Amino acid sequence: MTSAAGATRPRFPLMIALLLAILAAAAGWWPDAPRSRDGGTLLVLLPEADLRREAALEALTRHLAHAGRLDLRLAVVRDTRALRDGLSEALLVLGPDGPLLSLDPADWHPLVSGRRRAPWNLRPTSVLVSRRTRQAGLQPWRTAPARTVFGDSLSLVCLAPLCRETGSAVRPARVAWGSDPYDHRGVLPALERGAYDHAVVRQWDAAALVAAGRLPADRWLVQRLGDPMPDILVLAARRLPAATRLDLQQALTMLGRPADLPAAVDADVATGLGLLGLDGFNLLRVTDIERVRRRDGGCWPLTGE
Secondary structure (H helix, E strand, O other), X not given: OOOHHHHHOOHHHHHHHHHHHHHHHHHHHOXXXXXXXOEXXXXXXXXXXXXXXXXXXXXHHHHHHHHHOOEEEEEEEXXXXXXXXXXXXXXEEEEOHHHHOOOOOOOEEEEEEEEOOOOOOOOOOEEEEEEHHHOEOEOHHHHOHHHEEEOOOOOHHHHHHHHHHHOOOOOOOOOEEOOOOOOHHXXXXXXXXOOOOEEEEEHHHHXXXXXXXXXXXXXXXXXXXXXXXXXXXXXXXXOOOHHHHHHHHHHHHOXXXXXXXXXXXXXXXXXXXXXXXXXXXXXXXXXXXXXXXXXXXXXXXXXXX
């Protein structure tokens, strides 16, 4: 025999089920509150104006905005002073390692470093290319400064051999500097034509000309100057959530990888990176970056150069 109390029990589950159904229907009808999206810039240090490169960077900006669910826009600057002025609005920064490693690590987290095409897909080292008939030792910026050119004034492959001797990134008088931190091959034709006798460049930029037969071993000597350097970097603002930084890191490291990997990559992005001399990006270990900061802390380019 069922008691009166027992007879009323089924009503409560039915009422709860009805309430849940009403709430579910209301949730489907009521519009979601807009999700907040972090907004800011992909800040890129690009010393020379180049419309093709900037179009490639626009494609990269769209790719990263989608990957990180960000309201991201591109901001290109020409010098280190403008770079520092643009940091307040930046969510990501891309550029050569010298100025980027001078940024406060409490505010900026290193995500990736640039990857070049194999066999030059690891970190670059500095090399000194010298005319055999005009050898001037391993420091021609001291012994023959007017006959010496550096690939650029922002990359540690050029600055580290210099500043480890002097303790700072102050440029020696009378030496020349290239203007493109993404590609040092632009200074080497001047070397070939006799404008200079010595050049400090990334080893793969010299290797490309050696492979093309333009720096024959009977006329040119190529000597390694130092340890591998981080090269082109991408840093993320620490104000971004850790999960977003991981999404961005994954999106960057998948660029240029085999198509069967689980990532949809815009072909325009991967192709456009080639205009910066890049084939994609490699993961960075924070401990490696901190080691470079400790070892080469005097090498940062001067703000405003």
